[in-house]
Amino acid sequence: MKFSGEYNVSIDLKGRVSIPASFRDELRQKYDSEGLVVTRYKNGLVAYPPSRWEEICANVFSMSPGPKREANIRNRIAPAKECSFNAQGRIQIPQSLREHAGLDKDVVVIGMFEKIEIWSQIAHTLIAAESESMLDEDAQGQADLGF
């Protein structure tokens, strides 16, 4: 059972986000971890179990020098921060990441199997609507998938 499900959670006045208990259980059991590595992703955030993050970093650092490697380092690796849970299961998200994602009061946390996405409610509404219309336009593709 990987991370899954969509949760509306709130952010407290100091920038801490509650991570759903089911995700914390999963992390403890499958990854033996009490925290997450959070970084930028599009105009939201993404969080990985620390062990997964190490693998990703190793992959990026082994790329040959060039603009793609640099873009990954600049926009994914460098802004990343390991955040651990407090007694209430909240993580403190650094200010720069909160600003990047426009987090403020209402936040959506989504289990994406190997990773967890974190969006502001607004950004999530937008991206979900966009995805929905993409699916709409491809009735055949959807049918082929069995939907």
Add this chain to the structure above:
Amino acid sequence: MKFSGEYNVSIDLKGRVSIPASFRDELRQKYDSEGLVVTRYKNGLVAYPPSRWEEICANVFSMSPGPKREANIRNRIAPAKECSFNAQGRIQIPQSLREHAGLDKDVVVIGMFEKIEIWSQIAHTLIAAESESMLDEDAQGQADLGF
């Protein structure tokens, strides 16, 4: 734990930039240093622990004479300035470097493992957006890396 994380800091009216406490701790512990060597880098600035800077200088000076060696000396080595922290953890950035990077009020400081980059907010927003669209366009590549 090398330098990492992205911080929005401000520059005071005399051109001093606050360096995040986590970077200062790292410098003190791993490099036994109370300052940074700052120089030009693209249209921003980059800062190194003094011991790393010595190595870089040695590498440049051992190049065989030619336009590349000269360009390195002219644009990287010559403009560099060692800046030490004041009691509040700020460094004074020379005027010529501030002008080069267009620093004015809002500044972004980014930990890049062995070095620290310093950008004006505007320049950083631009470069990050550029990097982001490069990553966006290569979904396959990103998936291969494990993101």
Add this chain to the structure above:
DNA sequence: CATTCTAGTGTCAAATAGTGTCAAGTGGTG
């Protein structure tokens, strides 16, 4: 040569951000 400007320094104190913890809400489950 005296005076005025400007850039830079040192320091203080206010403002802001982050941490730890408690207890009140909330919603799901039996």
Add this chain to the structure above:
DNA sequence: CACCACTTGACACTATTTGACACTAGAATG
């Protein structure tokens, strides 16, 4: 409907960052 686990808001406390101001050194001006 009562219980329980989870989530949320709140508060006190600490650490960090920021704005302000007085002071110094050196350059520019008359």
